[in-house]
Amino acid sequence: MSADAHHMAGPVGHGGASAGHGHDPHAQSEGGHGTVQSYMTGFVLSVILTVIPFWLVMGNVLDNSLVTTLVILALGGVQMVVHVVYFLHMSTKSEGGWTFMALIFTITLVVIMLAGSVWVMYHLNHNMMPMDAHDVMNNAR
Amino acid sequence: MMHADTAPPGAAAPVFYQTDEEGHHSEGSTMLGFWLYLMSDCLIFATLFATYGVLGRSYAAGPTPKDLFDLPGIAVNTAMLLFSSITYGFAMLEMDRDRIKRTQVWLAITGLFGVAFVALEIREFAHLFHEGAPPWRSAFLSSFYTLVGTHGLHVSMGILWLVVLMVQVRKYGLIVENKRRLMCLSMFWHFLDLIWIGVFTVVYLMGVLE
Numbered sequence: 001m002s003a004d005a006h007h008m009a010g011p012v013g014h015g016g017a018s019a020g021h022g023h024d025p026h027a028q029s030e031g032g033h034g035t036v037q038s039y040m041t042g043f044v045l046s047v048i049l050t051v052i053p054f055w056l057v058m059g060n061v062l063d064n065s066l067v068t069t070l071v072i073l074a075l076g077g078v079q080m081v082v083h084v085v086y087f088l089h090m091s092t093k094s095e096g097g098w099t100f101m102a103l104i105f106t107i108t109l110v111v112i113m114l115a116g117s118v119w120v121m122y123h124l125n126h127n128m129m130p131m132d133a134h135d136v137m138n139n140a141r
Numbered sequence: 142m143m144h145a146d147t148a149p150p151g152a153a154a155p156v157f158y159q160t161d162e163e164g165h166h167s168e169g170s171t172m173l174g175f176w177l178y179l180m181s182d183c184l185i186f187a188t189l190f191a192t193y194g195v196l197g198r199s200y201a202a203g204p205t206p207k208d209l210f211d212l213p214g215i216a217v218n219t220a221m222l223l224f225s226s227i228t229y230g231f232a233m234l235e236m237d238r239d240r241i242k243r244t245q246v247w248l249a250i251t252g253l254f255g256v257a258f259v260a261l262e263i264r265e266f267a268h269l270f271h272e273g274a275p276p277w278r279s280a281f282l283s284s285f286y287t288l289v290g291t292h293g294l295h296v297s298m299g300i301l302w303l304v305v306l307m308v309q310v311r312k313y314g315l316i317v318e319n320k321r322r323l324m325c326l327s328m329f330w331h332f333l334d335l336i337w338i339g340v341f342t343v344v345y346l347m348g349v350l351e
Contacts, residue, residue, distance in 0.1 A: 039230035046223055050338075054219075057346045058212050065350045076342035080335055087226055087331040095173045102173075106180040110187040117191035 034089055042086025049079035175325045179332050182295075186336050189291055190343065193284040197348070201279035206348025209274055211265070215345045218261050219337065222296075225254035226334045233327050239315055244323075248307050251330070255300045262293045285344065292340055295333050302326055 034042075053072035055061065062068045084090045084103075092100045232247035266286070269275070276286040306326060310319050 034230065034234075036231075036234060039227060039234070043223070043227040043230075046226075050219055050223065050341075053342060053346055054212065054216050057350055058216075068350055069347055072342055072346050076338050079338050083226075083331060083335045083338070087230065087334070088328060095176070098173055099176045102177055102180050106183050109184060113184075113187050114191050114194060118194045121195040 034086065038086050038089075042082055045082045045086070046079055049075050049082065171321055172324065172328075175328060179328060182332070183336075186288075186291070186339070189284070189288040190339060193288050193344065196280040196284040197344075198351070199280035201281075203279040203282065204272065204274045206281075206345070206351065209269055209272060210345050210349055211268075212345065212349060214261065214265060215341055218258055218265075219341050221254045221258040221261065222334050222337050225251045225258070226331055228254065229327055229330050233323065236315060236320060236323055241310060241315055244315065245307060245310060248303060248310075252300055252303045252307075255296055255303070259293055259297055259300065262289070266290075289340060289344065292333065292336055295336075299326065299330055299333060302329070 053075050056068055056072060062071070090099060090103065094100070228247050228251045232244050232251060235243040235247055269282075274282055276283045303326060306319065306322055309322070313319060
C-alpha cells in the first residue's frame with residue numbers, strides 16, 4: 001500500500017514539469033542538510049559525550065569497572081543517536097520513511113548478530129574449556 | 142486502459158512513462174540507495190565487532206590492551222574525526238549557498254583532519270609492531286587489526302573520494318551531480334565517525350578497563 005503511494009508520487013508530482021523539478025531538490029535539501037545551529041548542537045553534544053567516557057576511564061573515576069563499562073556503552077549509544085540525528089539528518093520522514101525502515105532493520109540485524117555471537121561463543125568457551133595443566137596431569141594418571 | 146488500445150491511427154503513440162523521468166528520478170533515489178549501501182557496510186562492521194567481541198580476550202599469553210593502548214593518543218584521534226565531521230558539515234552548508242570557494246576550503250580542512258587521523262593510526266600500528274604486537278601474535282590482535290584497519294581503510298578511501306570530488310567541483314562547479322556526490326560523501330564521512338564511536342568505546346576504553 002505505502003509502496004504504491006511512494007511510487008505514484010513521482011509521476012503525479014511531476015505533472016507540471018517545472019513545478020515538480022523545483023520541488024524535489026527542495027525536499028532533498030530539507031532531508032539531507034542541516035543548519036549551522038543543528039550542526040553545532042550535534043558537535044557540542046558529541047564532544048560532551050566523548051569527553052565523559054574518556055574522563056571516566058582515564059581518571060579511574062568509578063571504582064567499579066562493570067559500572068564504568070555499562071556507563072560508557074550507554075554514552076556511546078547516545079552519541080551514535082546524536083550523530084544519526086544531527087549529522088546524518090535521519091528522521092522517520094526522510095525519503096518517505098524508507099531510510100528509517102532500513103535503519104531499524106539494520107539495527108535489528110546488528111543486535112542479533114552481536115548479542116548472539118557473544119552469547120553463543122561465551123557458552124561454547126565455557127563448555128569446551130581448554131584443558132589446563134592440572135587436567136592433563138589428572139588424565140594421564 | 143481502453144483508450145490506449147483504441148487510439149486512432151495517426152495519433153501519437155500513447156506515453157506510458159516519460160523517459161526523461163529516469164534521470165530526474167535517480168536524483169531522489171540515489172540518497173536512499175546510498176543509505177542502503179551504508180547499512181550493508183554497517184553489517185560488515187557489525188560482523189567485525191562481533192569477531193572482536195568473541196576473540197578480544199584471547200591474548201595467547203601475549204600483550205593485553207592495557208599494555209598496548211595509549212588513551213591520550215586515541216583521544217587525539219577521536220578529536221580529529223569529530224572536527225572533520227563538523228567541518229564537512231560547514232562545507233555542506235556553504236554548498237547550499239553555492240559558494241564554491243568556501244566549500245572547497247572546508248572540504249580541504251576536512252581532508253586534512255582525515256589525513257591526520259590516518260597518519261596517527263598508522264603511527265599507532267607501527268608502534269604496536271615495534272612493541273611485539275603484530276596481528277599474528279594473538280586472536281585478540283588479529284581481530285583488533287581487522288576491525289580498526291577496516292575502519293582506517295574506509296577513512297583512506299573517503300579521503301581519496303574527497304580529493305576526486307574537489308577536482309570535480311573545481312572543474313565543473315557546484316552542478317547538481319556534484320552536489321549529489323558531495324551529499325553521498327557527507328553521509329559516508331559521518332557514518333565513519335559513527336563507527337569510530339563504537340571502536341573507541343568497545344576496543345580502546347573497554348579494553349583498558351579490564
